[in-house]
Amino acid sequence: MDDPIIHFDHVGKVFQTRSGPVTALDDINLDFRAGEISAVIGQSGAGKSTLVRLINGLEKPTRGRVIVKRTDISQLPERALRPLRTDIGMIFQQFNLFASRTIYDNVAYPLKLAKWSKTEERARVTELLSFVGLTEKAWTHPDQLSGGQKQRVGIARALATRPTILLADESTSALDPETTAGVLGLLRRINEELGVTVIVITHEMEVVRTIADRVSVLEAGRLVESGPARQVFAAPAAETTRRFLATIIGQHPGSEELERLSTENPGSTLVDVTSVDAAAFGSALAELGRRGGVNYRIVHGGVIEVRGGAMGNYTLALSGADHDVEDAARLLRSLSGDTVPDSPASTTEGRD
Template sequence: MTQHFAITEAGEPPAKADPQQAEQVVRLVDVKRRFGTTPAIDGISLSVGKGEVLGIIGRSGAGKSTLIRCLNGLERPDSGQIFIEGRDIAQLGERDLQPLRRRIGMIFQHFNLLSAKTVEDNVALPLKIEGRSKAERRKRAAELLELVGLSEKAKAYPASLSGGQKQRVGIARALAARPALLLSDEATSALDPETTRSILVLLKDINRQLGLTVLLVTHEMEVVRSIADRVAVIDTGRIVEEGPVWSVFADPKSQITQSLLGGIRPQLPAEIAVLLKPAGKEAILRIDVAGEAARGPLLSDLVAEVPGAFRLIHGGVDHVQSQPVASLFLGVPAIKADHVARIVEFLKTRNARVEVLGYVTGND
């Protein structure tokens, strides 16, 4: 069967934070933003808890970039509320937004480093803008470069760095002002797969060490799978699906989520898919099962309950957030009118999601 599958940064919340929202670093309430007649964000509501990693995924043009610009105050919503640590930033003027923006770190797809400044100075730039002393800036930059594994590059310039190193500098810079929230806008899209994995490991380590809340925007489901606690799928400015990552991976309900997952979930081999017909001697079933239901002896129980031969065509078991997520493709003889129906009914009693994909002649 093929398997696919130290530094304390507590920081104080703003003085006027709503205590009822203290554990919700981000809360959006029916946020809308239009450009002309086109809705970029069309009534989004969501929250991100302290220390949580939320992945927001969608295709290009889904509204992800507009959403993240609204979160850091670069775009103003037409309506709705955006609370950061209990304060509605949609109601703040530019002067009041400035100190709140320091509570938000930002990492970008193309790094946005200043080429004429050293790595150390790039990391310390937010602190220079704040008016911190040179000694304090250097001390903080040294701490963060050690955190991201680039202490030896402090005096280097961005042109001498690899893409992964540049992104590590960008992450260090985003942490300089001890933010409560880290926004990641397609931060790994310009990186090769190996470098992407190393950056995701770093982000997860930072999340664990610092208890930092992370909201990452991406079009790559593998990124969400690797790091996020929850995922929200956005399409045409709306959230179409939301939940724990393992749950969404196990049972994607929306068509867009199924499409986005297509590249990393097991699929019926193409040479069999082209042979499917509305009727035949053998039914081809897709079975998706996760969590506790995937830990039991599902197939042996199936044989005991509904005797008969079947063949295992393809599939795999993955682990997402320490939960088993299995996708299996079975060929089941359609020997009696109710045989396939009995198998489907039994599997559903075991909390499996079952789909009859079609039939083959039996000789394929």
């Protein structure tokens, strides 16, 4: 396997404050792969922004190594970091545009610092404004733009020097849902059409499920889960991840809801099916229909679209002969990797 484009090797970061040392990151081992969109998710204070600042050298680790494109940047002096930063673009939550400069000049700013010629600068800014759909706004100022347009300017500026890595730190949290969708679509285009490795820092699972190939979950400075997004969604190992998933997909009923469903479905067995591929779930229901002998109803659940297809959580009420119900429950639970016939989430009312 190729080396990761970014590698965290037992990285820790401690800040010294008046109240004493504060651990922002604790023993982080994490790889980011070239050409992918990776998301790092966590609540406020989880260490997300510290992690991203370590990638571009704005912070140095207290211990461990941060390796970017095979270069250990952990101890590099500021002068040696400057060329590296031209290969790492960054976009921010609050846009960070120069209010007194035109949109053209905002995008051109990194090129002036890099001492591009006027001809090269003009060609590159024109290309980028076209790419983000803001050619007609070149000579306006940021205060004349919407939030979504400002973020597109920020993205164009971040891409100015043709970086191979793009860091997006809470880049959509100040935007409404419709505008967020547009910005996420643009990040996906940047990844797919330009081949840029994108790392998204967010506290919104909606962002993760929309564009991420891989997801890493931070809690209180520790990495609690990491893997392909679809795998993490299908079988979340950490409670933190399950809480995030609860914000975007219907979760299994709690005890009160379960009691209500049992009362409403007397004589039925309730079966939970966790984070399963929606197409596979549909095929399983078709198989139950072919088998016969058991009746089923979906009494609780929800479905989300993720990269690679739809996934859902479902609670079904099954009724019929005992052996038919047990066979049906076994089939359904196998979709989420649980082949045990009797689950704690299942209840039986009015059965022997």
